[in-house]
Amino acid sequence: MSATKEYTALQEECERLRAENQRLNKDLARYRAKYGELSETDKEEEVERQSAETIKFNENKAPVQSSDSAVITNQSTSEEKIKLFRLLFRGREDVYAKRWHSEKSGKSGYQPVCLNEWNTWLCDKRKTKCSECKNRKFAPLDDGAIYKHLQGKSPNGADVVGI
Secondary structure (H helix, E strand, O other), X not given: OOHHHHHHHHHHHHHHHHHHHHHHHHHHHHXXXXXXXXXXXXXXXXXXXXXXXXXXXXXXXXXXXXXXXXXXXXXXXXXXHHHHHHHHOOOOOOOOEEEEEOOOOOOEEEEEOEOOOOOOOOOOOOOOOHHHOOOOOEOOOOHHHHHXXXXXXXXXXXXXXXX
């Protein structure tokens, strides 16, 4: 066996052992929390840590607790977090509402997102209410809208999605 192959094999074994060690530490912490070997403060911290680290899902979008599913943490990708959000908050996929806020009146609310909104050929919000518009075309809920919702960068909440 060449030195390069041996080194690669050792690296793979090291990664496998690290993953196993991490899994065993989680199992040990769960055991201690369950059987009272931790103080009340430690139990609360452990439960909080576990709830943040052990939310899992499978290909059927159903929450599971098996070892073959992906674990969602704050280090997970945006796509994984969006998938989890869609799993936890379900509604219609063909239409969604966004929050609006008027600086003038101070009022706010939710309105379905229209693909033709402010298109001068199809929409004139100054003359026609959205609910009476014949050219209304609802936007389907997409990952981009959820991403903006989760970022929450709009100071008046205009990126908040309602389903």
